[in-house]
Amino acid sequence: MKQGIYTIVEHTPLTRDVYRMVLSGDTSAMTMPGQFMEISLPGFFLRRPISICDYDEKTVTIIYKVVGQGTDAMARMKKGETLDALTGLGHGFDVEKSGDEPLLVGGGVGVPPLYNLAKTLLAAGRKPTVILGFNKADEIFYAREFEALGARVIVTTVDGSVGVKGFVTNALPERFSYVYSCGPMPMLRALYRATQGSGGQFSLEERMGCGFGACMGCSVMTKEGGRRVCKDGPVFDKEVLEWQI
Amino acid sequence: MADLKVTLSGLELDNPIIPASGTFGYGYEFAELYDINVLGSFSFKGTTLEPRFGNPTPRIAETPSGMINAVGMQNPGIDRVITEELPRLKRCFHKKVIANIGGFSVDEYAECCAHIDKEDQVGLIEVNVSCPNVHNGCMSFGTDPLGISAVTKAVKAVTSKPVYVKLSPNVTDIVPLAAAAAEAGADGISLINTLLGMRIDLRTKKPVIANKMGGFSGSAILPVALRMVYQVYEAVKLPIIGMGGVSTARDVVEMMLAGATAVEVGAANLVDPWACPKIIADLPGVMAQYGITSLKDIIGGAH
Numbered sequence: 001m002k003q004g005i006y007t008i009v010e011h012t013p014l015t016r017d018v019y020r021m022v023l024s025g026d027t028s029a030m031t032m033p034g035q036f037m038e039i040s041l042p043g044f045f046l047r048r049p050i051s052i053c054d055y056d057e058k059t060v061t062i063i064y065k066v067v068g069q070g071t072d073a074m075a076r077m078k079k080g081e082t083l084d085a086l087t088g089l090g091h092g093f094d095v096e097k098s099g100d101e102p103l104l105v106g107g108g109v110g111v112p113p114l115y116n117l118a119k120t121l122l123a124a125g126r127k128p129t130v131i132l133g134f135n136k137a138d139e140i141f142y143a144r145e146f147e148a149l150g151a152r153v154i155v156t157t158v159d160g161s162v163g164v165k166g167f168v169t170n171a172l173p174e175r176f177s178y179v180y181s182c183g184p185m186p187m188l189r190a191l192y193r194a195t196q197g198s199g200g201q202f203s204l205e206e207r208m209g210c211g212f213g214a215c216m217g218c219s220v221m222t223k224e225g226g227r228r229v230c231k232d233g234p235v236f237d238k239e240v241l242e243w244q245i
Numbered sequence: 246m247a248d249l250k251v252t253l254s255g256l257e258l259d260n261p262i263i264p265a266s267g268t269f270g271y272g273y274e275f276a277e278l279y280d281i282n283v284l285g286s287f288s289f290k291g292t293t294l295e296p297r298f299g300n301p302t303p304r305i306a307e308t309p310s311g312m313i314n315a316v317g318m319q320n321p322g323i324d325r326v327i328t329e330e331l332p333r334l335k336r337c338f339h340k341k342v343i344a345n346i347g348g349f350s351v352d353e354y355a356e357c358c359a360h361i362d363k364e365d366q367v368g369l370i371e372v373n374v375s376c377p378n379v380h381n382g383c384m385s386f387g388t389d390p391l392g393i394s395a396v397t398k399a400v401k402a403v404t405s406k407p408v409y410v411k412l413s414p415n416v417t418d419i420v421p422l423a424a425a426a427a428e429a430g431a432d433g434i435s436l437i438n439t440l441l442g443m444r445i446d447l448r449t450k451k452p453v454i455a456n457k458m459g460g461f462s463g464s465a466i467l468p469v470a471l472r473m474v475y476q477v478y479e480a481v482k483l484p485i486i487g488m489g490g491v492s493t494a495r496d497v498v499e500m501m502l503a504g505a506t507a508v509e510v511g512a513a514n515l516v517d518p519w520a521c522p523k524i525i526a527d528l529p530g531v532m533a534q535y536g537i538t539s540l541k542d543i544i545g546g547a548h
């Protein structure tokens with residue numbers, strides 16, 4: 001984990017309430033797809049956990065949705081302003097487990113961390129299929145960016161305005177070697193039911209006090225006992241989680 | 246040279262800074278970030294006789310200048326702390342640690358403290374009679390002088406280590422509780438634990454925290470903590486570990502002037518993991534600015 005000051009070099013709306021922010025600063029603590037950063041916002045006590053969408057030697061990209069006061073304040077920030085953040089947080093996706101044709105499933109703001117995962121898998125010669133689930137047409141973001149990487153992309157919308165009508169589970173391909181997912185709990189639960197028998201890793205979300213394992217604020221019960229979403233996760237093998245189904 | 250040394254019931258500390266229980270785990274998350282031997286000591290995660298998973302999530306909410314937690318004393322139980330956590334800690338921390346002990350009955354507190362009594366690494370026991378996050382739990386002890394007295398006597402009977410009783414601020418008058426601990430033989434008083442608080446999510450229109458209520462801490466509670474430390478210092482002739490909302494070297498000086506011999510730092514560690522070493526590094530400068538040469542000299546100076 002590292003603490004650093006990051007400068008906003010790009011800040012663009014992707015939809016009505018989803019923004020992409022590119023930050024320049026020290027990215028050396030970032031080691032695997034699926035990790036997150038904890039952003040400190042002026043006037044707010046706790047930091048905000050946001051997934052890393054992509055990173056290189058000098059910049060890190062995040063995508064966030066305005067849901068409350070903190071993200072609203074973030075959306076008002078301008079290019080050139082700086083943010084204090086902790087980086088290199090969390091245990092991300094294990095790309096070694098993917099097999100040849102992994103399936104990546106993202107719902108809403110669960111989509112961002114799958115981007116660097118898809119990129120990493122493609123670089124390793126895998127053929128990922130990416131299912132991106134949204135409610136309706138004007139909420140869709142990043143479908144083209146995933147296609148540009150070279151991934152096969154399926155979009156689902158609940159109202160059927162674009163792509164497959166319904167939920168991500170309505171669009172599952174017949175064959176896939178492994179499943180990676182990030183999204184809201186109801187989606188993960190449905191996906192768990194639909195993919196029993198194949199291996200996979202899911203990224204969880206929980207309210208956090210620290211983000212680096214110190215406070216036990218983010219615990220989740222697993223078959224191996226209580227685990228911290230921030231330090232032992234956010235990515236867990238789906239079979240290890242306790243599913244009330 | 247600024248003298249930062251203080252002594253808690255015979256336990257000599259290089260400086261008064263002690264990360265507070267529940268915000269520092271068993272130390273190693275922070276040992277990865279800095280040499281935790283710069284600390285005066287630290288108070289480990291509230292530990293009970295049996296392992297506990299704690300409360301359902303969400304356990305955390307934000308407040309203006311603070312936070313609410315309802316962790317519910319998640320811990321691996323005293324035996325695993327002794328066999329696993331302490332040996333692991335020994336490799337990165339060469340000073341005495343403060344054992345923070347929670348419980349649900351007088352016997353349980355006593356048994357837990359009897360287990361830890363043999364551990365050389367433990368310099369002091371901080372008995373938490375005040376956790377607001379456990380149903381039917383220790384807060385009933387913490388708000389009743391008879392309960393505090395019973396727990397203190399039972400613990401004192403099984404250990405030769407200094408016993409500090411950690412008090413709850415969720416009472417009308419803190420003084421009778423501190424007095425009860427003192428009369429029952431406590432070696433010192435730790436205060437304050439968190440204030441009972443709540444947040445409501447406007448989206449769901451329900452409490453943010455699954456347990457509905459939780460413990461409120463962070464910068465926002467500093468004035469309440471200062472007031473209570475001041476009152477207890479006035480009423481009871483025992484050393485005090487003061488805490489609640491401390492996040493800067495100035496806050497530390499203020500807390501000591503109110504009557505604290507040492508100062509715990511809690512929620513600040515969660516938002517700035519380097520908060521404690523920064524405070525320690527800043528202390529000499531702040532002391533110089535206010536004409537203080539030795540921290541020992543200012544304890545209770547505001548009275």
Ligand SMILES: Cc1cc2nc3c(=O)[nH]c(=O)nc-3n(C[C@H](O)[C@H](O)[C@H](O)COP(=O)(O)OP(=O)(O)OC[C@H]3O[C@@H](n4cnc5c(N)ncnc54)[C@H](O)[C@@H]3O)c2cc1C
Binds near residue numbers: 050
């Ligand atoms: C590991 C992880 C990765 C995440 N990645 C992303 C991402 O890439 N893009 C994105 O848009 N969102 C992401 N989130 C959710 C994001 O953290 C919240 O939407 C954000 O904290 C809300 O802040 P706020 O101040 O706008 O909301 P408020 O409701 O005003 O915030 C109040 C408090 O609650 C916390 N909080 C509120 N909602 C959530 C939530 N859903 N999860 C965790 N904490 C919450 C806030 O951090 C803050 O401490 C992620 C969450 C986690 C745990």
Ligand SMILES: Cc1cc2nc3c(=O)[nH]c(=O)nc-3n(C[C@H](O)[C@H](O)[C@H](O)COP(=O)(O)O)c2cc1C
Binds near residue numbers: 209345373439488
């Ligand atoms: C996440 C969290 C967990 C805590 N757990 C414990 C605990 O297990 N035992 C205990 O005695 N106090 C616990 N506390 C209380 C702190 O030790 C301290 O008394 C309180 O937070 C006030 O200090 P602060 O304002 O600096 O945080 C906890 C506090 C927080 C924020």
Ligand code: FES
Binds near residue numbers: 207230
């Ligand atoms: S948020 Fe503090 S341990 Fe996970």
